[in-house]
Amino acid sequence: MAVVQEQFDRVRGSYRDWEAGLGGPARIGLKIARYALAAFLMAMIPVLMERGYPPFSWVRLEGFFGTEVLFNTGLWILLALGLSVVVGLAGLLDLGYVAFFMLGAYTVALMTDSGNVGQFHLVEWPTWAALPFCILVAMFAGFTLGVPTLRLRGDYLAIVTLGFHEIVRQTANNLTITNGSRGIPGIPSPVIDLPFLHLEFGLETRYYWWFLLIPAILLAVLMIRHLDNSRVGRYWAAIREDEVAAAAMGVPVTKMKVLAFVIGASTSGVAGWIYATKISFIAPNSFPLLQSILVLCAVVIGGLGSISGAVLGAAIVIALPEIIREFSGAEPVLGFDVLTGRIAIFGLLLIVVMIYRPGGLLAARRRRTELQEAGAAGAVIHEEVVES
């Protein structure tokens, strides 16, 4: 496995060198082509699913069911990408990430007309108009969570973020304007109404949401890659490796940590908007704490600090239990009911992955070396010794 990984890194490295040697227009053209190809391949997935073609027929992801799983997977890819900035790049353990997702969803619910008498609305705008505000609200929440928790590290930060999730959820549960635990139904679906294009998102046209997710995911990937391969990404890596040394080299640690929270939250704002408009009903119970843990699972399984890892991790965490469900027969196998026990099987798989590939399935190069010597720089207690 390690050999395969090395070879893969080598090939990818030489490809990147070749690409870096190209002139400006050629390089940009290649980049556009790469993203266009990715978009095309992603757009083909529901087509293949609907017609029952492989590889989706092999795992029985077909028809309506397949598309639903696809949508959920895409949504979680978006969440995992955002969280991978916070946990993977900046190294801040965030256990309450879904709070931002929830804020995005509630923002669109409160800014559009649900058509329910008595439901409070801040404004009654078209669904699209709420999208930028969903992103801004999530980012602002990232900022407000980031600023007071900066001095905390590791376990302490994890506990505070865990609390943040519950605070947001309980607030929504108790406020009158969010309709408490009954939630907000009837969130309008988006409509694209252009001279040459008229698309109404609805139950009959469930693909459309996947087509919304494609640009969202690709933009998130582009954003994170650009940040990672820049001064910002190097600063995050430095903070992750040794915060004290990073500060001594001029890294504005506070600012960079808040930035990680803000950037990370932005994708969940979009995800919240997409989720709320598709499901059209949200309630505090749609966002249990377990979801925050699951997003973290996705990031860790895929590989911390790795973008492709976040995508793969989310796909596994969401699609795998559904695939196992499809393969469970009516009859128990050896007295074990696969249908009800599918989460147990899933959990077992997670444990196996973590034992054999602690860096995740597609670990980033830097993270791989970090994990090879467990307890090295990352685990050192960052206390300056008065004098040794």
Added chain:
Amino acid sequence: MAAFLTVKDVTMEFGGLKALSRVNFEINKGEIFGLIGPNGAGKTTMFNCVTGVYTPTGGQVSFDGQSITGKRPDQIVDVGICRTFQQIRLFPNMTALENVFIGVDARHQTSVFGALFRSGRHRREETEGEEQALNLLEYCGLRKYANDLAKNLSYGDQRRLEIARAMGTKPSLLLLDEPAAGMNPVEKNGLRDLVRKIRDEGITVLLIEHDMKVVMGLSDRVAVLDHGELIAYGQPEDVQKDPKVIEAYLGSGAGGQAAVGEDDRGGDQVGR
């Protein structure tokens, strides 16, 4: 000549422990200034007070005419002070080049939006930064390790990489915390040359060092700390003869020259 770095009445207390009490010294521009003292004297605490890791509980630190007391470490880097660490604190899982790049980045201007939209400045700084980092590695004799992970470098090379990384921030005052610790005599000689070379570029150096041969040979002036107090301050030759210094290092009744002489001999023997 006006002092470059002025440490005035700096006091640092940790609860009841007084790590530094009313320490005063001045460093002139362009000199190599040695800060010595027995273990636990407060030398590294002094460094931490200057570089913003600690805010001194009393006193003032000013640099180039402006007060830097209470500034954050990254702001201190901005004004032109950078340091190395006594216990090596490189970014172990980054390459030597990336380590220096972090230092070089301190002088870069690319904003988040610049990085997101791949601005012209971003691209220019990426290329220039890499070139600068490579030059600094060359300068410190580490060019051939550019793509090796920092943790895989030898101890002496890691110490020099710390210097290269700090040099990346284009400091006008460089603080070296025991740069020769753990080095063999050959490496120590190389280090001495490197420190002189850095000084000849016009960078002022503040040096903590235990190796008397290194510190006395290099420093233009030295200050001696003992139990958080400044006990001697001046030319290396005078300080070496100061009875208080001799007592601090060897206890009362011992001869000062013996200390330095012994250290010399030990170093030379290994060198041969």
